[in-house]
Structure formats: C-alpha cells, structure tokens
Amino acid sequence: MPRTRKPWLGSRWVGIPVAIAGSMASLVVPTSAAAQESEPDVNAEDKPAFTPLGYGEVYYQLNLRSPSNGVTDFRGFDNRHNTFTISNVVLGGTLDTHDVIGTLVAQIGSTPDTYYLAEPAKPGGAGSSATDKETWKYLQQANLGYRFHVPNDLVVQAGLFLSPIGPEGIAVKDNWSWSRSNLFFVLPFYHVGARATYSLTERWAVTAAVYNGWNSVVDNNDEKSVSTQLTYTVPDAVALSILYFGGIERAPDAPEGRAWRHDIDAHVTGAVTDWLSLQAHANVGFEPNELGTSSWEAGAVAARFRIAKPLYVAGRADVFFEQAAADASGTAARIFWPAEWVTSQTLTLELRAADHLSTRLEYRHDLAESDMFFGGEVEGDGVATPFVADRETQDTMTVGMTAWF
Secondary structure: OOOOOOHHHOOOOOOOHHHHHOOHHHHOOOOOHHHHHHOOOOOHHHOOOEEEEEEEEEEEEEEOOOOOOOEOOOOOOOOEOOEEEEEEEEEEEEEEEOOEEEEEEEEEOOHHHHHOOOOOOEOOEOOEOOEOHHHHOOEEEEEEEEEEEOOOEEEEEEEEEEOOOOOOOOOHHHOOOOOOOHHHHHOOOEEEEEEEEEEOOOOEEEEEEEEOOOOOOOOOOOOOEEEEEEEEEEOOOEEEEEEEEEEEOOOOOOOOOOOEEEEEEEEEEEEOOOOEEEEEEEEEEEEEEOOEEEEEEEEEEEEEEEEEOOEEEEEEEEEEEEEOOEEOOEEOOOOOOOOOEEEEEEEEEEEEEEOOEEEEEEEEEEEEOOOOEOOOOOOOOOOOOOOOOOEOEEEEEEEEEEEEO
16 A cells, blocks of 8 residues: 555545655665666556555553453554454555546454444335444445546545545554554544545645545435545655535434534644654534534644664654533533543654564553543443443553554
8 A cells, every 4th residue: 555645546645654754765766867768668558457455453552550341442443451452454456547546445353343433323124224333344445436637637536435634544554653643533534425636736636525424334314514625745745734524413313403513624744854754733623503512622743753764763642622512401412522631642663674564662641631541440341331431541552563565
C-alpha cells in the first residue's frame, strides 16, 4: 500500500506522515541525464492494472492499572491487557486501468470490531435480511470510479471509503505512533456514498461528497450527509487539509430531534528538516438540537525524529473537550465521551530494521475529567451487568509489529 496517498485513491487520507518523517527524500538517488535517456519509456498501458496490497498488525500490551477484566478502555484498536493480540490482517488491491479506478480491501482481527462499532443495526423482513456491524466488519474499503480529463483530472467514485477526516490512518504503518489519538478514535472511520475530486493544480485539489453519514454503511435516518475538502500536497514535504462535514447523525426517534451536526477539520504535516517532521490537527463542531447546542473542541500535536536511518522516536499529545446540550427537560446524549474532557500523551520508539517491517515500543498515559477507565478489581461481568469504570487515568506499555507489501 503506498505510503503517500491522495484522498481520491480510496484510503483514509493521511497526508505524508510516514513518507516525510522517514526522510524519504534522503533515499532518492538523482538520475543522470544519460541514465534518463537510456531508460525505456513506460506507457500507461504497460503499467499493472491491479496492484495488490496487504498488511498485518500484532501487539502485546500491559495496562499498568492491571484491570481484572483485561480491558484498556476507550482506545479502540489497542484495547487488551496482558495478551498477545492479532489486531488486523488486511488483503486487497487497487485497480487503475483506462481511467477506471477502484479499491477492494478485506480485513480480519480485533480492529474490525472497533471499526464497525457504531454501524447502525436495522431489522429485516420476511424476505430480507437484517443488517448490522457483523454484516460488514470484514470489509474495509470497496469503491469504484472513473477519471475524466476536463482538462484537469476529475475523479468520480462511489462505494465504501476510509474517512478523510484527520491525518491519521487505519493502518499502523501510516502513523507515527502505534495507538491512535483520541481524535481518531471518536471521529468517523468510514463513509458510504459518492464523491468527486477535481485537481485544481498539481498541488491543490477540492473534493465534494455525499454520504449516508458517520460510520454508516446502511443509513440510520432518511437524510444524507455532505462534505467538502480542500487539500494541498507537496510530496515528501508538506500536506494540508481543510474539511467541512455536515449532516443529521442521530436516529429518527432521538429526543434531540432532527439536529444537523457540523464538523470542521484541519490538519497539516510537514518536514522541517531531513530528521524532524511535525504534525498539527484541529477539529471543532457543534450540533444545535431540541435541548440546546452540543459542541466540541479538540486538537493534537505530534513530532517525529529520525535518530538513525532505521530508528525513530515520536511524541504526541491530544486533548478533547465536549459539551452536551441541556435544558429544563433534560440533557442531550453525549456524542463522544462519558466525560467532559479527555487527554493523552504518547511516546513511541520505532525500529525499521527491514523494508516493510516496523517494530514499536510505546508508552501512553490517558487522563479524563471523571472515571472512564478500569483498574484493579472491576465491578460487573460485561455481559449481564456492565463493567463499572473506576479510574480517571490509565497507563500502558505496548510492543507491536506490523509488516506490509
């Protein structure tokens, strides 16, 4: 899977964090004019129409609070204490031939359960099946499109896409840390719908889209969500995104009513030197509803240092504030967290001893405004009675390995 991707290539756009932070520019060997003249031309027809891709992710984690239920909560993709876990095994490929493009990616592991955690469940009928997260969880991406030349490229696609919100990706290899930030965990992972991307220039592009909603293969209401995004990309140097996403995301019978949710996202990733890369991410939103206005403000900053060619160290800090609407009749259901704010700090050491292989050692500290996490003897059994959160903090040490082609 390519490390540097544009949002219309069928993946959650992560800009250039892996490519630039790994100082890929230093790996490029200039080609002499004589060498260029001697190299045969490669026509588009000679390029492979289908490019396979795949990766695997495994980890072992110790939650230093030693929860009896073995759960590291509100972490999504690295959520099991004191066990070796196969997080995700992914196989698929991309199609690009005669201006027809497409992506098909399947997945299996613990990650898909989190990936589809918010997928709506809808009953079936006498002659139709029900649909819920179990129906779709083995499918990560599935989309098809066509590239028009009018005169710049206009790419029109439809299907299942990774969300373009935020700089992080679903694949660990595309990120600087093993764990994802709090912003990635609660913001959308995927969308189903149609989108069109027009290349304004070689570096600027604009995308307009209509989707079922946040994390909805099958919509949970009658309304559709819309999105527009402006991107600026200089390969191996800088990536910038500004995005708006809006729509009605609550179920039809929600006490908050038919509330239109607004989300504004911006992030930038840049190579400061050949050994230092920086990243900043901001996300704000609001939802005027029958009980008032729910809103949130969140941000994350990260840095990645190249200590030596195969060795890197990365640090990240994030914070997320959420306000739930309330009036005399009650309080709106929280969109993201059971607390008013949550924050985390992460330090990751990465060794890339071989191409397409990454081993990481990570320490992370989570802190919330109220009890959100588990530690010690946890009340409840998680089946008949829910687990009872009993900690405001949690600390973890994680060793993970990922390989890809």
